[in-house]
Amino acid sequence: xxxxxxxxxxxxxxxxxxxxxxxxxxxxxxxxxxxxxxxxxxxxxxxxxxxxxxxxxxxxxxxxxxxxxxxxxxxxxxxxxxxxxxxxxxxxxxxxxxxxxxxxxxxxxxxxxxxxxxxxxxxxxxxxxxxxxxxxxxxxxxxxxxxxxxxxxxxxxxxxxxxxxxxxxxxxxxxxxxxxxxxxxxxxxxxxxxxxxxxxxxxxxxxxxxxxxxxxxxxxxxxxxxxxxxxxxxxxxxxxxxxxxxxxxxxxxxxxxxxxxxxxxxxxxxxxxxxxxxxxxxxxxxxxxxxxxxx
Amino acid sequence: xxxxxxxxxxxxxxxxxxxxxxxxxxxxxxxxxxxxxxxxxxxxxxxxxxxxxxxxxxxxxxxxxxxxxxxxxxxxxxxxxxxxxxxxxxxxxxxxxxxxxxxxxxxxxxxxxxxxxxxxxxxxxxxxxxxxxxxxxxxxxxxxxxxxxxxxxxxxxxxxxxxxxxxxxxxxxxxxxxxxxxxxxxxxxxxxxxxxxxxxxxxxxxxxxxxxxxxxxxxxxxxxxxxxxxxxxxxxxxxxxxxxxxxxxxxxxxxxxxxxxxxxxxxxxxxxxxxxxxxxxxxxxxxxxxxxxxxxxxxxxxxxxxxxxxxxxxxxxxxxxxxxxxxxxxxxxxxxxxx
Numbered sequence: 001x002x003x004x005x006x007x008x009x010x011x012x013x014x015x016x017x018x019x020x021x022x023x024x025x026x027x028x029x030x031x032x033x034x035x036x037x038x039x040x041x042x043x044x045x046x047x048x049x050x051x052x053x054x055x056x057x058x059x060x061x062x063x064x065x066x067x068x069x070x071x072x073x074x075x076x077x078x079x080x081x082x083x084x085x086x087x088x089x090x091x092x093x094x095x096x097x098x099x100x101x102x103x104x105x106x107x108x109x110x111x112x113x114x115x116x117x118x119x120x121x122x123x124x125x126x127x128x129x130x131x132x133x134x135x136x137x138x139x140x141x142x143x144x145x146x147x148x149x150x151x152x153x154x155x156x157x158x159x160x161x162x163x164x165x166x167x168x169x170x171x172x173x174x175x176x177x178x179x180x181x182x183x184x185x186x187x188x189x190x191x192x193x194x195x196x197x198x199x200x201x202x203x204x205x206x207x208x209x210x211x212x213x214x215x216x217x218x219x220x221x222x223x224x225x226x227x228x229x230x231x232x233x234x235x236x237x238x239x240x241x242x243x244x245x246x247x248x249x250x251x252x253x254x255x256x257x258x259x260x261x262x263x264x265x266x267x268x269x270x271x272x273x274x275x276x277x278x279x280x281x282x283x284x285x286x287x288x289x290x291x292x293x294x295x
Numbered sequence: 296x297x298x299x300x301x302x303x304x305x306x307x308x309x310x311x312x313x314x315x316x317x318x319x320x321x322x323x324x325x326x327x328x329x330x331x332x333x334x335x336x337x338x339x340x341x342x343x344x345x346x347x348x349x350x351x352x353x354x355x356x357x358x359x360x361x362x363x364x365x366x367x368x369x370x371x372x373x374x375x376x377x378x379x380x381x382x383x384x385x386x387x388x389x390x391x392x393x394x395x396x397x398x399x400x401x402x403x404x405x406x407x408x409x410x411x412x413x414x415x416x417x418x419x420x421x422x423x424x425x426x427x428x429x430x431x432x433x434x435x436x437x438x439x440x441x442x443x444x445x446x447x448x449x450x451x452x453x454x455x456x457x458x459x460x461x462x463x464x465x466x467x468x469x470x471x472x473x474x475x476x477x478x479x480x481x482x483x484x485x486x487x488x489x490x491x492x493x494x495x496x497x498x499x500x501x502x503x504x505x506x507x508x509x510x511x512x513x514x515x516x517x518x519x520x521x522x523x524x525x526x527x528x529x530x531x532x533x534x535x536x537x538x539x540x541x542x543x544x545x546x547x548x549x550x551x552x553x554x555x556x557x558x559x560x561x562x563x564x565x566x567x568x569x570x571x572x573x574x575x576x577x578x579x580x581x582x583x584x585x586x587x588x589x590x591x592x593x594x595x596x597x598x599x600x601x602x603x604x605x606x607x608x609x610x611x612x613x614x615x616x617x618x619x620x621x622x623x624x625x626x627x628x629x630x631x632x633x634x
Contacts, residue, residue: 055478055634072480080478086470090314091307102303103479 006031006150006181012061014047021047023205034182036196040289044205045185053080053152076104079148081139083155087127093138094123097145104146117141117171133164140171150181157191169194189281203289213281221279226252226260229273236267300481304489312497326451326505330513333440345415347394348383350375355398358423365422385602388434402428437601441516445596446569448506452498452528453535453563453589457556460494461539465552468634477633487628491536498532519599523606527599530613531592534620538588540627563589591615
């Protein structure tokens with residue numbers, strides 16, 4: 001384990017009766033990175049993260065935090081935000097933060113945390129009266145209350161509106177700027193691309209791709225996607241191209257963008273609605289995990 | 296064990312309870328309403344059957360047998376041990392039994408202040424030829440409301456203990472609150488001890504409120520030490536909270552928890568001598584009642600409030616409650632799961 005590694009996972013396995021939820025995972029997380037764990041429903045990422053958080057036990061394998069098995073030091077230095085956590089009724093935001101702060105030997109200044117997570121207006125509000133965004137910010141504040149070295153964020157923006165999501169991303173970027181290590185699971189590929197320095201894509205209990213978002217995209221794709229309204233392209237034969245219908249548009253995936261554009265011009269296709277985009281993590285995700293619906 | 300973490304959980308749980316106005320009101324109002332209802336129901340003259348306790352019934356002589364054959368008198372047999380005789384004489388003093396008759400020696404005890412005792416004596420003497428040996432006692436009447444109040448206080452405590460801890464733990468397990476606490480340095484021991492301490496204090500505050508509040512409009516008897524009663528209720532609360540912990544140790548569904556808690560609370564409510572005396576009940580039922588913590592709390596509280604019993608007198612019940620508390624606590628803590 002290198003001095004820069006904060007969390008090391010070796011051959012992690014978790015078997016339930018009839019299900020291999022996690023099937024031999026190895027990870028090395030360096031200090032200060034934002035690591036994204038992605039995967040379709042049932043891929044095993046929640047089980048993996050819960051084992052890393054010390055909430056669930058592995059069937060076999062080893063997890064080392066700062067070179068040591070998960071122990072009291074880990075519980076004191078880890079900040080955890082579950083996807084859904086109930087908070088106590090009849091207790092205010094301030095009291096909730098104070099309670100969690102008293103669980104740890106080391107704390108951030110609660111007033112400062114309140115300011116940082118934009119909770120000042122809701123301090124005396126009962127937990128039950130918080131909106132989705134306010135609640136997520138409180139859960140993040142709870143995860144930060146012990147000034148953690150490593151923070152686990154499990155789908156932190158699920159269910160939030162676009163403004164609340166952007167606001168949450170800003171908070172996560174602030175945390176990153178402080179050099180904290182973040183483990184993030186999310187279903188939003190734009191979120192992973194925007195926030196994560198490294199990602200791993202899981203499927204069927206295994207990591208099937210790992211690296212920086214840009215590296216993974218460049219390793220897996222050397223093409224781009226051209227998008228035009230379906231009605232415009234009805235006139236020409238596209239059978240020799242890779243196409244995909246999305247809503248009322250046809251997407252053409254090609255390595256030769258110039259060639260395809262020339263062909264469209266030769267066939268008098270209007271390019272006024274043409275959109276060209278590079279490949280995204282969404283494409284990579286679907287490419288690697290398939291397009292069938294997971295339940 | 297970190298006292299700081301314990302206090303954080305303890306104070307938050309207290310706030311949660313006291314701010315839940317509907318639950319708090321119900322905890323206080325329910326026993327007061329029951330007592331008020333009983334007080335009203337038993338305030339008038341009620342046609343009643345005479346009740347006579349009989350010693351040595353199987354060895355009854357001819358004179359006694361004539362009396363024992365009379366209809367519309369509730370005869371029940373008591374063992375001729377010193378303790379039973381003393382106990383039954385005390386009931387004659389309290390007007391709970393109209394007469395104690397030794398069917399073998401033809402000795403009888405009546406309360407000279409009891410109209411029913413006077414009438415039963417007249418019936419006894421007119422039904423038999425020989426004179427019986429009269430023993431007199433005196434004492435203020437113990438009304439049913441005096442007798443039932445210790446049971447109602449104990450029963451209210453039982454519901455608060457079982458549901459207040461058991462149900463809450465299951466709810467927190469189901470909604471993920473316990474899982475979140477598991478991710479902190481909190482230990483199961485710290486969490487459970489904070490829940491127990493909080494609930495004991497809440498139960499004692501509510502019970503004291505109900506006790507003194509009820510006393511304002513029902514002048515029930517309290518012949519013993521308030522401290523002794525406090526001790527019995529505190530130990531009883533601990534025992535029943537611990538039982539709640541055992542029930543809630545692993546359940547993840549509120550519906551199952553509700554069913555399990557009812558499975559324990561309802562038999563206790565009916566077969567622990569809260570509403571009616573277990574004397575005269577089938578021996579099997581009396582043995583089963585001995586298992587229930589509520590039986591020991593009710594009996595000990597009743598002995599203090601009505602008889603003015605001291606700690607030595609109720610030591611048997613205190614020992615049973617202590618042993619039950621220890622057993623339930625150890626098992627509950629060992630069996631407990633966060634999620």
